[in-house]
Amino acid sequence: MNIDLLVVGSGFFGLTIAERAAAAGRKVTVIERRHHIGGNAYSENEPETGIEVHRYGAHLFHTSNPTVWEYVNRFTTFTNYVHRVYSTHNGQVYALPVNLHTINQFFQAAYTPDEARALVKEQAGEFDVKTARNFEEKGIALVGRPLFEAFFRDYTAKQWQTEPHKLSGDIVSRLPVRYNYDNRYFNDTWEGLPTDGYTAWLERMADHPNIEVKLNVDFFDESQPLSKKALVGQLPIVYTGPVDRYFDYAEGELSWRTLDFEEEVLNVGDFQGTPVMNYPDADVPFTRIHEFKHFHPERKDVYPDDKTVIMREYSRFATREDEPYYPVNTSEDRAGLLAYRELAKGEKDVHFGGRLGTYQYLDMHMAIGSALSMWRNDFGGDA
Numbered sequence: 001m002n003i004d005l006l007v008v009g010s011g012f013f014g015l016t017i018a019e020r021a022a023a024a025g026r027k028v029t030v031i032e033r034r035h036h037i038g039g040n041a042y043s044e045n046e047p048e049t050g051i052e053v054h055r056y057g058a059h060l061f062h063t064s065n066p067t068v069w070e071y072v073n074r075f076t077t078f079t080n081y082v083h084r085v086y087s088t089h090n091g092q093v094y095a096l097p098v099n100l101h102t103i104n105q106f107f108q109a110a111y112t113p114d115e116a117r118a119l120v121k122e123q124a125g126e127f128d129v130k131t132a133r134n135f136e137e138k139g140i141a142l143v144g145r146p147l148f149e150a151f152f153r154d155y156t157a158k159q160w161q162t163e164p165h166k167l168s169g170d171i172v173s174r175l176p177v178r179y180n181y182d183n184r185y186f187n188d189t190w191e192g193l194p195t196d197g198y199t200a201w202l203e204r205m206a207d208h209p210n211i212e213v214k215l216n217v218d219f220f221d222e223s224q225p226l227s228k229k230a231l232v233g234q235l236p237i238v239y240t241g242p243v244d245r246y247f248d249y250a251e252g253e254l255s256w257r258t259l260d261f262e263e264e265v266l267n268v269g270d271f272q273g274t275p276v277m278n279y280p281d282a283d284v285p286f287t288r289i290h291e292f293k294h295f296h297p298e299r300k301d302v303y304p305d306d307k308t309v310i311m312r313e314y315s316r317f318a319t320r321e322d323e324p325y326y327p328v329n330t331s332e333d334r335a336g337l338l339a340y341r342e343l344a345k346g347e348k349d350v351h352f353g354g355r356l357g358t359y360q361y362l363d364m365h366m367a368i369g370s371a372l373s374m375w376r377n378d379f380g381g382d383a
């Protein structure tokens, strides 16, 4: 077999490794269980409207890492899209992330930044960002109890179905809190959407004579030649699937969340006036609604002006048959992960990476950055 490296999984982590290895002259085979590349970043145009739909929920690219930014720009240009999210609570629309506008609207006040800061501090009670031990304590420390209850508590119950004191505070720290009127969702230096769509970007990464991508191939299917059983120990392998699946759940199952989407094509030009509307209240079963045409205002002459595509997003625990999206990462999961890391050390020349392979809540830019690091550290390559 003429392969120098096998990459299992064609998400951003796997494709970055494959691209770097191919550029360095190695023959790479990428196997992918699904019928398409790109993992959960995959997108396709909805057939009736031509509107680009992110099949596995909205993916927004942002980074402050100059190496990653330079790298991704080799494969795509980016639009000047800036992500903003609104939240409908008790029949009123608020701006996220929590900022001075959210605070003033919520309390029907006109606080200055210092007044709002003082109010939140008082409402945070005994909790402090520096000493908070979990999601609940950190969330209350960041925005105070009333705002936490309005915008975080029930949304998080729907998203994670896990008691907030069992979740990591890192999850809530993904969202900035601002004492000004800036409502950009991300703080990063660079942000945008791939001009020709995610799939074009992903395909360009894989487009190299040294890369062969094989779709619909399952690494754990022993009846096909590129299986775990046949190849571990025979050549270097980068594995980006779920780490617990790799070891056949020997240390128990790690908990993952998956998403279900309800897609609709509507005969209206504009359904909600914005790309993402969150629904933090307990009486609404979904967490958010995406309206995809708003991600690409620059395509307004191409997209229909009398139709739109929306997707309601629902969250639940993943079974072994579901696509995992989010590591829940409770303390039991962390103990399980440590056991899997020990097992991983014993696997000869198998390198675990990506959100699923490391059981970490990595954003796209983090997956790419960590693949570039692995390429340098484990394979001695250049970025």
Ligand code: UDP
Pocket (backbone or CB within 6 Å): 087, 096, 151, 152, 153, 155, 156, 159, 171, 172, 174, 175, 278, 280
């Ligand atoms: N979150 C929340 N309310 C919101 C938005 C986010 O409580 O309106 C919490 C929730 O626990 C969520 C986390 O913050 O899982 C991270 O949100 P983010 O938007 O980064 O999640 P993603 O887009 O990755 O699903």
